[in-house]
Amino acid sequence: MTETRHIAIVCPGGPITHDLAAKTANVAAARFGDAVELHFHDQCFAHAGHFAGIDAARSAAFLEVANDPKVDAVWFGRGGYGACRLDESLFAKLNEHARAKTYFGYSDNGFLLARLYRKKIGNLVHGPIPTDLNREGGEEAIARALSWLAPGDSAGVEPTATTGNPCVAFNITVLAHLAGTNWMPDLTGHIVMLEDVGEYLYATDRAMFSIMGDKSMHSAAGIMLGRLSEVPENDRPFGSSDEELVKYWCARAGVPYLGRADIGHDAQNKIVPFGVTRAA
16 A cells, blocks of 8 residues: 655745645646645735735745654745745754755745755755646646655656766755855855846846855856746846856856756756666
């Protein structure tokens, strides 16, 4: 008999709808049956301006599911903005159950993944989230995430992340804002995969200045570039491609550029477990 994996969903930033939750649960039931049980916290549906509830409510929901011994994994319901506003004190309140869990998401949730990785709490994973169900091919993205969260299937993992090299993955804008803060993890020896969405190339260039200025990045094993999607057109051509831009900052910082990564703000976004992962 297959043991059921209990996965709690919270929204550190913006809310999701009851309709999206129901559709995500239907995908889980159709693809995985009793192997997965999703638990959408009521906080996911709260509204406080931009956010899924006030900062204190979002912080309390995260702490509740993280510390719950009945929950195997915490899955972030959407990206957006707000994860960096969670209560600073909650990280000291995470218990032994929180330290054994998997935390899974991407985009703005990179703030939480980074802070947890810095504190060596849990198993951190960059990968698809329920709101990806709204994208073309979104059902496969959800299935990819749940295949990792439930049976532990590595088929959807970004290939470089299975080579035995320590890896992480972040949204470029998020990592730029993490640089130099006490939420930034030590990325010494890591392959750092980067992606972004909806940013002008000049803004990405500025963000890479901040990222490559962080001291731990100088000791990274290298940078890989995922997809930069929905890039707006500048008032005049920027003058280089996204890859040329990243190569420039890698060369300037003396960090190897290692090529393209199969990650991005899209339904093809592959899974990147933080640290060392080997192919099954």
